[in-house]
Amino acid sequence: xxxxxxxxxxxxxxxxxxxxxxxxxxxxxxxxxxxxxxxxxxxxxxxxxxxxxxxxxxxxxxxxxxxxxxxxxxxxxxxxxxxxxxxxxxxxxxxxxxxxxxxxxxxxxxxxxxxxxxxxxxxxxxxxxxxxxxxxxxxxxxxxxxxxxxxxxxxxxxxxxxxxxxxxxxxxxxxxxxxxxxxxxxxxxxxxxxxxxxxxxxxxxxxxxxxxxxxxxxxxxxxxxxxxxxxxxxxxxxxxxxxxxxxxxxxxxxxxxxxxxxxxxxxxxxxxxxxxxxxxxxxxxxxxxxxxxxxxxxxxxxxxxxxxxxxxxxxxxxxxxxxxxxxxxxxxxxxxxxxxxxxxxxxxxxxxx
Amino acid sequence: xxxxxxxxxxxxxxxxxxxxxxxxxxxxxxxxxxxxxxxxxxxxxxxxxxxxxxxxxxxxxxxxxxxxxxxxxxxxxxxxxxxxxxxxxxxxxxxxxxxxxxxxxxxxxxxxxxxxxxxxxxxxxxxxxxxxxxxxxxxxxxxxxxxxxxxxxxxxxxxxxxxxxxxxxxxxxxxxxxxxxxxxxxxxxxxxxxxxxxxxxxxxxxxxxxxxxxxxxxxxxxxxxxxxxxxxxxxxxxxxxxxxxxxxxxxxxxxxxxxxxxxxxxxxxxxx
Numbered sequence: 001x002x003x004x005x006x007x008x009x010x011x012x013x014x015x016x017x018x019x020x021x022x023x024x025x026x027x028x029x030x031x032x033x034x035x036x037x038x039x040x041x042x043x044x045x046x047x048x049x050x051x052x053x054x055x056x057x058x059x060x061x062x063x064x065x066x067x068x069x070x071x072x073x074x075x076x077x078x079x080x081x082x083x084x085x086x087x088x089x090x091x092x093x094x095x096x097x098x099x100x101x102x103x104x105x106x107x108x109x110x111x112x113x114x115x116x117x118x119x120x121x122x123x124x125x126x127x128x129x130x131x132x133x134x135x136x137x138x139x140x141x142x143x144x145x146x147x148x149x150x151x152x153x154x155x156x157x158x159x160x161x162x163x164x165x166x167x168x169x170x171x172x173x174x175x176x177x178x179x180x181x182x183x184x185x186x187x188x189x190x191x192x193x194x195x196x197x198x199x200x201x202x203x204x205x206x207x208x209x210x211x212x213x214x215x216x217x218x219x220x221x222x223x224x225x226x227x228x229x230x231x232x233x234x235x236x237x238x239x240x241x242x243x244x245x246x247x248x249x250x251x252x253x254x255x256x257x258x259x260x261x262x263x264x265x266x267x268x269x270x271x272x273x274x275x276x277x278x279x280x281x282x283x284x285x286x287x288x289x290x291x292x293x294x295x296x297x298x299x300x301x302x303x304x305x306x307x308x309x310x311x312x313x314x315x316x317x318x319x320x321x322x323x324x325x326x327x328x329x330x331x332x333x334x335x336x337x338x339x340x341x342x343x344x345x346x347x348x349x350x351x352x353x
Numbered sequence: 354x355x356x357x358x359x360x361x362x363x364x365x366x367x368x369x370x371x372x373x374x375x376x377x378x379x380x381x382x383x384x385x386x387x388x389x390x391x392x393x394x395x396x397x398x399x400x401x402x403x404x405x406x407x408x409x410x411x412x413x414x415x416x417x418x419x420x421x422x423x424x425x426x427x428x429x430x431x432x433x434x435x436x437x438x439x440x441x442x443x444x445x446x447x448x449x450x451x452x453x454x455x456x457x458x459x460x461x462x463x464x465x466x467x468x469x470x471x472x473x474x475x476x477x478x479x480x481x482x483x484x485x486x487x488x489x490x491x492x493x494x495x496x497x498x499x500x501x502x503x504x505x506x507x508x509x510x511x512x513x514x515x516x517x518x519x520x521x522x523x524x525x526x527x528x529x530x531x532x533x534x535x536x537x538x539x540x541x542x543x544x545x546x547x548x549x550x551x552x553x554x555x556x557x558x559x560x561x562x563x564x565x566x567x568x569x570x571x572x573x574x575x576x577x578x579x580x581x582x583x584x585x586x587x588x589x590x591x592x593x594x595x596x597x598x599x600x601x602x603x604x605x606x607x608x609x610x611x612x613x614x615x616x617x618x619x620x621x622x623x624x625x
Contacts, residue, residue: 077589079589079590080588083588083589083592083593086592087588087592087593087594088593155477160586162586162589162590163586163589163590213410213578213583213586214410214577214578215576216576217576219476219490219492219493222492222493223575223576224575225571225575225585225589232468232572233471233475236468236471236472236475237475237477238471238472238475238476238477238478238492281590282590282591283590283591
């Protein structure tokens with residue numbers, strides 16, 4: 001034991017602690033001043049989890065062109081993103097959702113009036129993602145996947161239908177698959193046998209019921225908040241297959257199936273087919289329709305001009321190229337609900353649909 | 354008492370007074386944050402709170418949270434007490450490395466901890482397989498919640514217990530042994546009783562830390578839903594109005610439990 005000084009620490013110990021604190025403090029301060037965001041304008045972007053990677057690419061270019069701006073992406077479930085604005089009262093500059101209809105239904109109502117326009121800028125398709133290590137990876141293809149998922153040693157997952165649009169679209173795909181493949185047991189074998197989710201049919205419309213807090217999945221089925229969360233489980237090998245957007249699968253370097261357009265929710269051609277399936281969630285009912293990304297700038301955006309500029313990057317040739325690279329086909333030209341309400345600087349990039 | 358003597362008294366006590374004022378800022382900060390939320394709920398929307406309290410889904414998840422964290426704390430005590438004793442009483446090469454490793458869970462982001470725990474305990478891993486053969490399931494199961502809580506709360510217990518053992522003079526232990534007590538008996542009759550209050554308060558902290566854990570648990574066990582995950586879920590699906598009453602209920606229950614535990618630990622001290 002070393003001799004104790006009066007303070008209870010030896011001088012040596014005190015000096016070492018002081019040195020560590022000083023190094024961290026000075027280093028941190030230097031970093032904060034030189035590289036950190038001090039003095040920069042924060043541009044808050046709430047985006048669907050599935051938009052994270054393309055938006056990071058756009059952020060990089062945007063910050064290179066606007067060195068005084070710090071773009072702050074906050075990815076989350078699309079519903080969560082909107083609720084952060086409408087319920088919590090957080091301020092956000094750009095909101096981009098994986099389901100454009102959330103904007104009119106949650107932000108353009110009389111008692112929740114945050115904007116009066118939106119822009120449709122990209123689409124996506126549902127797929128099943130996996131890796132080379134997934135069980136039966138060498139066997140699965142777009143015509144036999146529902147047989148593979150039925151096998152008792154296969155684990156698969158999708159995101160929570162009540163929390164993430166990709167989540168309610170996954171059981172839709174399985175219901176639509178029954179028509180496409182002429183196999184009426186797909187939904188029952190995969191969803192009903194593995195969770196408390198049910199489906200009922202009346203007059204040719206199928207209503208899937210996910211209106212419960214505990215979906216009670218079996219150990220073969222994993223349900224998580226966002227579809228992106230499932231990627232880690234697939235990569236770790238704990239899960240073989242996950243329902244994902246093709247963009248997410250591609251961006252994370254996973255293999256994925258090309259599902260028929262009549263079930264993958266990507267094509268305008270099959271709008272009527274998709275609409276035969278509905279999901280009753282805890283809050284609302286969602287009807288099957290093509291996956292269309294929408295964005296808007298909230299009325300309370302702290303930096304509306306920069307927000308417009310950021311949106312311009314998204315809908316320009318530059319943004320379209322990035323979305324193509326990320327397996328998220330851009331809508332060219334972008335569409336809007338009301339060309340008169342769209343900010344002036346963006347009018348040249350959109351047409352009213 | 355004259356004014357002059359009061360001033361003199363104040364001057365003598367000036368350090369205490371100034372520290373009191375400064376310290377009050379920190380307490381106020383905590384109180385304001387919580388009171389703002391709790392009072393708005395109780396005063397403006399008491400029915401929301403009653404509704405949450407009578408919802409079996411909510412009470413089930415709060416009980417699950419308290420129970421899982423209790424299990425994690427008990428495991429931390431069973432495994433952590435011997436570790437803390439060794440660290441307090443013995444020097445060995447690499448001791449500071451061991452002490453640093455114990456603290457690592459406090460530092461790393463808990464979602465990272467969650468992924469690491471998942472990779473180790475998932476049903477398909479060797480560890481997960483071994484445990485599932487005796488019926489212990491981690492993935493989306495109670496024991497997944499427990500290991501996640503254990504990972505983040507163990508440091509609080511081990512550190513408190515180590516300080517407790519360090520506060521006991523080793524000579525007392527040696528005296529007992531010269532009087533014929535075995536090493537076990539000396540530990541059980543002398544060291545443990547003298548350190549018990551530290552162990553107890555460490556256990557309270559560990560329990561509390563387990564209850565509050567979210568990031569690590571959600572990775573390995575989304576279901577069954579512990580209260581922090583249920584609150585997050587309600588917020589995501591139904592918004593703040595649905596989430597806040599559950600949060601307030603959890604705070605109130607924990608507050609009552611902790612005040613009771615701290616009071617009993619004080620009583621314990623006085624009796625000694």
